[in-house]
Each structure stands twice: as C-alpha cells, then as structure tokens.
Amino acid sequence: MKKTKLFLFALISLCFCITGVKAEGVTAKIGDNEYNTLDAAIEEAKDGDVIELINDGTVTKAFNKSLTFKGKYTITFDGMLDNTGEAQWSYKGNMTFDGTNFIWDATDWNNTNGRWVMLVLTGRLKLDNGAIGTFKFDSLNGVKCAIYSNGGASIEIDNASTLNILGTNTKGINGQAIQLDSTAGTGIFVKNDSTLFIDGTNRGYVNSPEIYVENSKFIVQNCTSNASNGGVFTAINSEIKFLNNNGHGLSAATLTAVNSNITTNGNAFYGITVISGLSADKTTEIISNENGYGFTGGAIRIYLSKAIAKFEAGSVITMNKNYRNALENYGVTTFEDGSIITITENNETDNGAGIFNKGTLTLPINANITLNKANQLGGGVYNAGTMIISKDTDLYNNHAGVAGDDIYNIGTITFSSVGEDWILDDCEHRINGWYDDAENSRWEAHDKENLHIDLIEGGEYTSVTEDGEIAGALAIKAAHDNIGKVVINYLDSDSNKLTEEVTTTGEVGTEYTTIKKEFDDYTFIMVEGPTSGEYDFDTIYVTYYYDKNTGTGDIMPPQTGFEPSTINNNRVEVITLYKKED
Structure with missing residues (x-):
C-alpha cells in the first residue's frame, strides 16, 4: 500500500512538470537553459536564437542580435537603453515577437543626452501570431520619433498582430512615428487580420516607404502634421483610415485598392493625394469628407499630368462637406459607368468647389454633383482641361460667387441636357434647361427689370482656339426661363x-x-x-x-310575351300575391 502511494505521488509530480508549471524565478529559456532575467538570456543568446518567455520580462540593455521572442507574455523595454554609448539604440538585425507583447514607454524620459528617437532600425522588426507591440513617447521630453528605418529596413505585422505608436505633445515639434533614411527597399507590411495604429504623433510616416496592407487594418489619426508622405500604397481586402490629421491624410506615389474600405475624413489638407496613379476596383469604397480646412487641400487630388486614375464600375466614391475642392484633377482620371460618385456640400474659397479639373476627366452616368459652393467660379465644376459629363448626371443647385453656378469652362467640355425632375433650390421651381450665367450677366428670371435668360443647349463646347488661346469662358447654370x-x-x-x-x-x-x-x-x-x-x-x-x-334614345318595352296590341287599355286587372306562412 505504501509503495502505491509513493508511485501516485511521483506520477502527480511528473504531470505537474509536463503541464508546464513555471520554475520559480525563471523568466526565459533558450533551449533547455533557463534564465532569471531577460537581460541575461539576451546576453547569452546567439544570433538567430529563439528566447522563450516563461514570465513577463524587462529589457534594460540594448543589443544587436537577430532574436525571436516567443510566448504569451509581455516584454517591457525599460529606460533609454543607452548602454551602447550612443545617443539612441541603433539596432542591427531581425527582431521578431512571436505571440509576445512588448511595450516601450518613453513618455517620462528625462532626455539629457539629446536622444530624439527610440529605435534606429537596420534590418527587420516583425510582430507575429497575435503579438501586440506599443511605442509611446512625449515630445516635450525630447523624443520625437519612435522608429527611424535605415535603407532596406522593414516592419512586418502578421497573423492577428498589432503595432501601436502613440505620441503626445507633438504639435509644432517635427517628428514622426516612422521615419525613413532612404526609400529603396524599405516598407511596412500588415497582413492577415493585423493592425498598424498610429495616433497623435507629429507626422505618421515619412520619406515614401512601401505600404502593403492585406486582410488587415491601417489607421493613422490625430497627427499634428502630415499623416503620411509618399510611397507605393496597396490595400487588399482591408480597412484604411486616415482621420483628423493636421496635414495630408493618405499621401502616396500610387494608391491601389482592391475590395477595401478607405476613409480619409477631417484632415487639414488633402484626404487623399496621389502623385502618379490611383486604382480602385469594383468592390472598393472611398469616403473622403470634411478635409481641407488648412491653407490648401480637399478630398482627392490627382497631382501630376501623367498620373492615371481609374475607378471601376461598382466602386463607390463619396466626397462631401470638404472645405476646399472635392476632386482636384491634373491627370487622366476615369470613373467608369456603374461607379457611384457623390460630390455634395463642398466649399471652395476660389474655383471649382465640386470639381477642379486641369487634366482629362470622365464622369460616370448618374454622378451626383450638387449643393457645392465656390467663392469665385464654377460652384459645381471648374474645367480648364478636357471633361466629359455623362448623361443623367445630377449637376444642379451649385453656387458660385462670380460666375458659373454649375459649370465654368475654359477648356473643352461635353455635357447633356438637364434632368426632368430637377428643382431649383433658389426658388423651388422646376429646372428646364442650361442658361448663361456669366460674370456681370448672371442668370435672372424673376426680376423683370434685370431679366437674363439665354438658353444654352447641351453638347460639346471648347473655349480654346487652335493656337491654344482661351477664346472665352462658358459659364452656365441649370435653371429655368420666365x-x-x-x-x-x-x-x-x-x-x-x-x-x-x-x-x-x-x-x-x-x-x-x-x-x-x-x-x-x-x-x-x-x-x-x-x-x-x-x-x-x-x-x-x-x-x-x-x-x-x-x-335621350328610344325606350324598348320589357319582353313579357304579350303583344302590346292585345292589351285592353280600359281594363286593369289587380293581382295580389300572398306569402305562404311558415
């Protein structure tokens, strides 16, 4: 009996060991070697080693090894890690957090050595398998940047992982969440239900990294300057948000969106500005509202004349309530028929509150361009390039301070007749045509003393001579006659x-x-x-x-079977009908 009890005790003890009861005081392991501190494990580790966390750990010393941290625990990077003798930690290698969280909080640093960046990265920083990493800094303490990436460095966030970069007190202090030394080979890759979240830094990321987001989220908000700066941006099956930044929202060399939702609202300059290209497939939705409250900006800008922008049939584009032009186009931009574009309630201090076009622009059937207001010319559309406004486009009830409430053209423009159900908001009367709305001779159908009602038929109009000179502007309004x-x-x-x-x-x-x-x-x-x-x-x-x-016609007698001639007019026979009692 005693032997049986001893055997059971030994078996139970073995089970506890197998199920992973942590050895007291152990923080990390490399293979079978155990370490009481994470610093000790890192010091002993060889390049390429996997450090398995047994407990939460703290890193107090900088290192330059390619290491993988594994385990569902949290690493705290404590202090400035300035043991290298440098003003910042210049990390060279590949650092991977495999399911391991980390937090590096620099908000209370007393920066006495001029350190302005938390991590200088040469190599790769990777978060994988649900890892959550957080950089925090306060620019009043001198730190202005979380990550400075040297040429060829990459940041990878994969398999339900999250990277947070949080800045405070950054207004008026040049800095960023992620800065690049050089563009070549440098990128940020967010994949497989992962998230990059940047909040409150001075700038989000700068110097044109490649951005690739697939089946994930990419959020940059509340930056006190530009949220982004150039680079190739690709979004596939993803949610992209640039919100309330005090500069540009999504700024890219090219933007490619496939089955993605892109929201760029409340940015001081442009919600989206691309240098050379934009492609939105049939399942993509873009919302760009309430941008441009700074000295420039608007919803979407296609910047270069060689830029190509295409919005496929089925894509949905909304540009409402911006403080400057909704769409500013200098390139070749096409909205395919079947794409849904809404441009309403935008305001512009100069020309073209709805659309300002100096390139080549084709709008889809059933576009909605209404209730926009420009202080100068072309409340709905200002065209100095080539523009096709497809049939059934709602283009009315826009307003301009000087001329051309709905259209002001000094290029080449094609437009159709007005809609049958358009109602003029000036007077609630039905719109029945396009009318001249030129400077100093605005449309007027109500004031008998100042009537100006010159009908303009839909069609193609050019204000440019063969010599390239502007012969005269076409300024029109969807209105009515008297x-x-x-x-x-x-x-x-x-x-x-x-x-x-x-x-x-x-x-x-x-x-x-x-x-x-x-x-x-x-x-x-x-x-x-x-x-x-x-x-x-x-x-x-x-x-x-x-x-x-x-x-009023002849009345035919009823068909009784009697001939009228046989009726004795002097005799009346009374017939009494009796109801049989029940």
Whole structure:
C-alpha cells in the first residue's frame, strides 16, 4: 500500500512538470537553459536564437542580435537603453515577437543626452501570431520619433498582430512615428487580420516607404502634421483610415485598392493625394469628407499630368462637406459607368468647389454633383482641361460667387441636357434647361427689370482656339426661363379624354384664360384648377369634367310575351300575391 502511494505521488509530480508549471524565478529559456532575467538570456543568446518567455520580462540593455521572442507574455523595454554609448539604440538585425507583447514607454524620459528617437532600425522588426507591440513617447521630453528605418529596413505585422505608436505633445515639434533614411527597399507590411495604429504623433510616416496592407487594418489619426508622405500604397481586402490629421491624410506615389474600405475624413489638407496613379476596383469604397480646412487641400487630388486614375464600375466614391475642392484633377482620371460618385456640400474659397479639373476627366452616368459652393467660379465644376459629363448626371443647385453656378469652362467640355425632375433650390421651381450665367450677366428670371435668360443647349463646347488661346469662358447654370405654361384637359367622369390636351404658354405674370367647351351628348359637371389668372413659373393644370347624357334614345318595352296590341287599355286587372306562412 505504501509503495502505491509513493508511485501516485511521483506520477502527480511528473504531470505537474509536463503541464508546464513555471520554475520559480525563471523568466526565459533558450533551449533547455533557463534564465532569471531577460537581460541575461539576451546576453547569452546567439544570433538567430529563439528566447522563450516563461514570465513577463524587462529589457534594460540594448543589443544587436537577430532574436525571436516567443510566448504569451509581455516584454517591457525599460529606460533609454543607452548602454551602447550612443545617443539612441541603433539596432542591427531581425527582431521578431512571436505571440509576445512588448511595450516601450518613453513618455517620462528625462532626455539629457539629446536622444530624439527610440529605435534606429537596420534590418527587420516583425510582430507575429497575435503579438501586440506599443511605442509611446512625449515630445516635450525630447523624443520625437519612435522608429527611424535605415535603407532596406522593414516592419512586418502578421497573423492577428498589432503595432501601436502613440505620441503626445507633438504639435509644432517635427517628428514622426516612422521615419525613413532612404526609400529603396524599405516598407511596412500588415497582413492577415493585423493592425498598424498610429495616433497623435507629429507626422505618421515619412520619406515614401512601401505600404502593403492585406486582410488587415491601417489607421493613422490625430497627427499634428502630415499623416503620411509618399510611397507605393496597396490595400487588399482591408480597412484604411486616415482621420483628423493636421496635414495630408493618405499621401502616396500610387494608391491601389482592391475590395477595401478607405476613409480619409477631417484632415487639414488633402484626404487623399496621389502623385502618379490611383486604382480602385469594383468592390472598393472611398469616403473622403470634411478635409481641407488648412491653407490648401480637399478630398482627392490627382497631382501630376501623367498620373492615371481609374475607378471601376461598382466602386463607390463619396466626397462631401470638404472645405476646399472635392476632386482636384491634373491627370487622366476615369470613373467608369456603374461607379457611384457623390460630390455634395463642398466649399471652395476660389474655383471649382465640386470639381477642379486641369487634366482629362470622365464622369460616370448618374454622378451626383450638387449643393457645392465656390467663392469665385464654377460652384459645381471648374474645367480648364478636357471633361466629359455623362448623361443623367445630377449637376444642379451649385453656387458660385462670380460666375458659373454649375459649370465654368475654359477648356473643352461635353455635357447633356438637364434632368426632368430637377428643382431649383433658389426658388423651388422646376429646372428646364442650361442658361448663361456669366460674370456681370448672371442668370435672372424673376426680376423683370434685370431679366437674363439665354438658353444654352447641351453638347460639346471648347473655349480654346487652335493656337491654344482661351477664346472665352462658358459659364452656365441649370435653371429655368420666365415662360409659364397652362395645361388644359377635358375628361369624362371615367377620366377618358374627350379631346386632345391643350397647352398654352405666356410670360410669367401675364394673363391667361381657359374655355369651357361643349361636347355632344355630354353635360359639364365641374372644373379643377384656376380657369383664368396669371402665368406662373410652375405649370398650371386645369381640368374640365363631363358626364355622358342618358334617356335621350328610344325606350324598348320589357319582353313579357304579350303583344302590346292585345292589351285592353280600359281594363286593369289587380293581382295580389300572398306569402305562404311558415
């Protein structure tokens, strides 16, 4: 019996060992070797080693080895790690956090040695398998940058991992979350349900790194200057946000978006600005609202004349309530038919609140460009390039301070007729055409003393001569004339027309009268609408109703079987019918 108890005790003890009960005081392991501190493990480690964490650990000394930290624990980088004798930690190697979290908090550093950056990276920083890493700094203490990447360095965030870079007190102090020494071979890669989150730094990232985001999130917000600066940006099946930055939002050399949602709202300059290209596939949605409250900016800018931008059918682009131009185009930009573009309630201190175009621009069918306001020219569209406005585009109720409420053209422009259901917000009257709205001769249909109603037909117009000179501007507004209309119908009681509809027209304010017609075999019943009065901007409808006469033909006697000639008119026979009682 005693032997059995001893055996059970030994077995239980072995099970505890197998299930990973931590040895007391051990922080990390390299193979079978155990270390009480993480510093000791790092010091003993060889280049390429995997350090397995057994407990949370602290790093107090800088190192230059390619190491992998593994285990669901947290590493705290404590202090300035200035044991190298340098003003900052210049790390050379590949540092990987495999499921291991880290936090490096520099907010309370007393920076006496001029250290302005937390980590100078030559090599690779990788977060993998759910790792969460956080850099924090306060620029009032001298630290202005989290990571300075030398040429060829990369930051990789993979497999549900997260990298946070958080700055405070950065306004007016040049710095950034991530800075590049050189662009070549340097990139930030976020993949497989991972997240890069930058908040409150002076600039987000600068000097044009490659950005690749796939099935992940990329968020840069509350920067006190530009959130980004150039580089090739690719988003695939991802969520991209640049929010409330005091400069540019998403600034890139090229932007490629596939099945992604991109939101760039509340940035002081441009929500999105690309130098040479932008591609949005059919499943991508871009929202760029309330940007441009700084000295420049707007929603989306296509910067160079050689730039190519394409928005595929099915893509959804929204640019609303920006403080400058919604779309500023200098390149060749095409919105395919079937793409959905909405440009509303934007304001511009100069020209083209909705669209400012100096390149080549094609809009899709059913684009919406309404309620935009420019202080100078072209509230809806200012075109100094080549522009095609496709049919059924809603382009009305825009306003300009000087000329061309809806369109101001000094290039080549093509547009169609106005929509049948457009209503002018100036007066709530139906819009019936394009009208001249030139400087010093603005459209006017209400003031009889200052009428200006010159109809402009839809079509192609150019203001450029063969010599390239501007011959004259086309400034137009979707509006109406001062001709009123009365529509008169004559109907029977079943609303069938008794005659063709009658339409009369006349200058608004002049008198009209209608006629009550007579129709054979019909009697007038009633009339709806004013039978006389003055022509108005709104169409007046008058309808006369008639009832078909009855009882005017021969009456046939009932079919009783008797011949009328056999009835004795002097004899009346009374027949009494009795109901049988129940």
